[in-house]
Structures are given as C-alpha cells and as structure tokens.
Amino acid sequence: MTVLDVKNLRTVFKTRQGEIHAVNSVSFDLKPGELLGVVGESGSGKSVTMMSLIGLVPSPPAIVDGGYVNFDGQDLLRTDQDRLRGVRGAKIGFIFQDPMTSLNPVFSIGFQLSEPLRNHMGMNKTAARKRAAELLDLVGIPDAARRLSDFPHQFSGGMRQRVMIAMALACDPKVLIADEPTTALDVTIQAQILELVKELRNKLGMAIIWITHDLGVIAGIADRVMVMYGGQVVEQAPVRELFENPQHPYTRALLQTIPSVRGTRTDKLRVIEGQPPILYAEPSACSFRDRCTHAFERCGIENPLRKTLTSGHDVACFWDPATGEARHD
C-alpha cells in the first residue's frame, strides 16, 4: 500500500551547453503517513526529482520522462495539465527552501492563503478567509485572524515559513514535499519548524518527503532515508538501519562529516574530497567513483544497479563494506 510510487523517473535539461541529466532513473515509493528523508550534496538532483513529479520544473529546458509516477490512481507523467494542476496544491503540497522570497510581496497573506482554497475547494471569499485564519492558527501564528491582511514583509522568516506550511496544508494534502524548509532559518527557528511539522503529521496524518542537507535533522524525524548522488538514488534504508549499517561509500562518508559534540575533538571537520559531477550524459559508470576510496575496475565500466540487501534496505554499489571486497552478485 503506497500513496506515491515513482518508477524510473528521468529529467533532462536541454541547455545551450548541451544536455544535463539531472535525474537518472530514480525509483522510490512513499507509504501513507510515512516521513521519507532525502539527503545528498548540493546538485545531486533532490529538488529537480521532487519538482518533476508534479510538473514544476521549467519546461523547456526540462524534459521529464521515464516509467511512471503513480499517485492516487493516476500516472502524473501522463495526465493533462488541468488534472495535474488539480493535484498540485490540493493533494500534494510543496514547501520551498527560502521563505523570504517564496511569498508574493504585493499580496496579503490572507489572499495568498485563500488562493488554493478558492481554487481547489471552490470556497467563496468569506469561507476561504475563515479557513485561512484557522490554518494560520494551526501553524502557530498568534492573533491569526487579524494578521490575514498583513503583507509578507511584516512577518519574520520563521513565521513566513509557517505561512508556507499553512498554504501547503490548506487543502489537506496526502503528501507534503518539503524542500529544505529550514535551511534558510536559524537553529532555534529550525527546531520550532521541525516540531511543528512532526506535530502536524500526527494530527493530519499525511505522508512527508523531507529534503535536507542535514543528517542530524533526518535522524530526528525520518522513518526512512533515501540518499541521492549524481541524480540517482544510491542507498535507501530505514533510518536506524542507515545510521547503524551504512553500505554505500558515499553514505559512509556523509555520516562521517557530521561533527560530533560528544566524540573526540582531535579531528578536523571532515569533508568529502572532490566535486559532485555535472552529468552531461546518462551515467555509464558509477558517478561517485572519482571520489570513492574503494573504487575498482568494474566501477569505471558499469553503473551499479540498486540491489536489495535486507527488506527495505538497498544500495547501488559493487563494493561490500562487510568484506571490504567486491560484492557477490
């Protein structure tokens, strides 16, 4: 039983400099009420993947194709624009990274919050406004009814992100996609937003996809984690399993970059050497091999496929950390 099932999703940007294969054959699913964390370096294709699902990547230059995106009994890659619009903002809510620029500066908060309600639920102005006040209240903005006529610049960054959350939740979506919603906020506000989302999930029961750079955040809220690199999913596991038994060298390196407060302080901050690749062609070899300390011959001639190890844990790598040698197929 899944709410969202994505199979072999691919997104290519046709630019003047050539093609950029930003998303390469990404597959994953999402169960009702589950919180899926997505991690990976900048440029690994996290945002493009999620925006491709509901037709939010600019096209042109982007071309989205692939297997299917199964949601609510329809394939989102093959529905017409009108039906897709009916899904966006109604059944799938989206929160973006930068709350300072994600709200329209010249319309009141009340107007912007009412839009999805009037658009998808057919509410009239008064009803939408009433519901908008309830939503603001739900995300913890004090004096909600009065603040509806305020403009975005009259809110702080954390409050604007609360407004964004309220907007994404307006029509009771089944899935909420949060694309680094706390990256632009300071740490205390970050914690508040995290708490809010956890609480709302318990209250409303939607499934959440949470994109982040921060493995610490993932450890705190996710049920399952998906690690992305070079536009591909390189490892996927339940959150405890991933932290205790990471398989992919990239995941292992990521985990080592988390500075520990309790551990020994002798180490410098660890970094992963090298740059993430820009994919001008579909990968024909492992895209991590240039930065990988365990790479061997096969990694340069063949792109590893995802292989299930235990139930719910899969990895795309030829190297086996248990033996320190090549994995047996």
Next chain:
Amino acid sequence: MFNYTIRRLFLAIPTLFFISLIIFLLLDLAPSDPTANLPLTIPPEVREKIRQSLGLGEPIHIRYLLWCKQFFINEPLNIMEQWFGWDIAGDRLRVLSWQTRSPVVDLIVQRTPQTLWVVGMSYVVGVLIALPIGIISAYRQYSWFDQVGTFISMIGFSVPTFFTGVLMIVVFSVWLGWFPSIYDTTHQVTDWASFWQQIRQMVMPVAVLALFNAAQISRFMRASMLDNLNQDYVRTARAKGLGERTVVLVHVLRNSLIPVVTVIALGVPQVFGGAIITEQVFKVNGLGQLLIISIQGGDLPTVQTLTFIFAFLIVLFNLIADVLYGVLDPRIRYD
C-alpha cells in the same frame, strides 16, 4: 501617505519658484532679440523704442518679479473670473506674447486640444500596445514573437520621429494617398464623415509617436516581467495549482507593473512638450510648435511661461509617480 503627499506639495512650491528663476536667467542670457525678425528697413532708434516698450529696459529682477506677479497672481485671478463669473475690479496686466500681443495663457489654451488629441492619444495608444507586447515577449522569451517585437522596438527606439514621420508621409500620403500629410487644425467634427476625416488625419502622427512610446515602454515591461518570472514566488503560485493565466496575469504582472507604472507616469509631461518635432513634421499647431515659433521669434514671455508649465508638470508627475509607487507596493511606507 496623505501627510507625505501634503508635505511634498509644500516642498514643491520653493522648488518651482527656483526653477522659474533659473529659466528666466537662462533666457535672459540667451542672445535673442525680439526685433530681429522685423524688416531691415526699420531704423535702429525705432528698434530700441520697441525694445523699451516690451519692458526690456528694466533691470532683470524687476522683470522677473513682474512676470511672477503676472503669472502667479493675475493669471489665476483671471481664470477664476472666467470660471465663476466673478468681477474682481481692476485691470490686470497679463503675460503677453511679444509676437502676437495676445495673452500667452490664451495661446496655450488654444493649442492644448491639438496636442492632447494627437500626442496624448499616441501616448495612450503606445501604452496600450506596449503592455501586452511586453508581457507576451517576456513570457515567450526568444520566441519568434519576441524576436519580431525586439526588432520593431529597436527600430522605434533608434530611428528618430522626423525620419519615420517623413517616411510615412512619403509612403501613405504621396504614394498611396491614404492619409492627408498635413493635420488640419481648423477641421470641425460635426458628423460621421468629418469624424472619419479627423481619424484619418490623426493616424500618421499618432502612429509615429505611438511607435516611439511603445518601443520604450514595451522593452521596460518585458524586462520587468522577466525579472519577476524567475522569482521564487512564481514557483509557489504554480505549486498551489493556479492556472498559468492567474500565475502570469495576477502574480507576476502585479509585481512587474510597479516600476512600469512609475515610468509611464514620469513620461506624461513629455506628452505636452516632447512632441515638438512630430508636430512640426505634420504641421500640427500644438504646444510644441508654439514653443518652436516663440523661440525662433525671441518671444521670451511665451517661452518662459511654456517652459515653466512643462517644469511644473514634471514636478507634479514625479510626485504622482512616487505616490503611485507607495500605493502599488505595500513594502513602501511613506511617513
């Protein structure tokens, strides 16, 4: 906002007095002689007498104060008398044109309708064409529509109106004979036929000026739309499931219009003064032509008064642009 407007209005008073003084001094410095156009047979003593009778013998500060009194006190009183039918006793001296000996304000009142009809209409037409072109060009950036628009506005931008004007006369009046080459100001609209005639004589001057105005404003609109189309809030609007129409024509346009409206407001004073060349080409005897004739004839009171009125309009529309900015953009607060 209200207080701000009132304060700006009060500040405008000394500014305008200062501007009028500068104009006066500059015109006085200019080597122009109101008797230069008179027949050569007039002897120098008579010329000198004429100059004296125009008041040129007085010292400059007296002449300036006299103009101020005539323009700021006598003329408004005169207008009030006419409007309300009052009779405030006294024979007041009005600002008189040296060339025609008639009051300058009356000349301006005579000429304003032509200018408003032709130049004002061209501004309205220009804006109405420019906005949709700018919007579509930006939304379909690099499409053939955008490329053609860019090309045409580059022409409108860079080819001067005295060239496009003459070109249109040659093509549409001389070769094709569709439109009259001269704008007949005495033409009266009384029925459909004469209305049609009025339209025909307006087409070419309006088209020339509208092309020029539309070129600038459409570029501006396009740039402003492009700025906004890539903003994050546009993605948010799409993520809400709004239709493309709403996204572009409500969310993006509302933001893009803020700077464009300001530019349009700032351009309005040009309607009154800026069409000098086009009015010459099509022989429209509007305000621009009045200014040119006055400059050529050394008619200082007319030049002074016209220039000051342009300056006044510029100050006024600057204020209007600022207030509009505050009205349209909630982030701007004047207090």
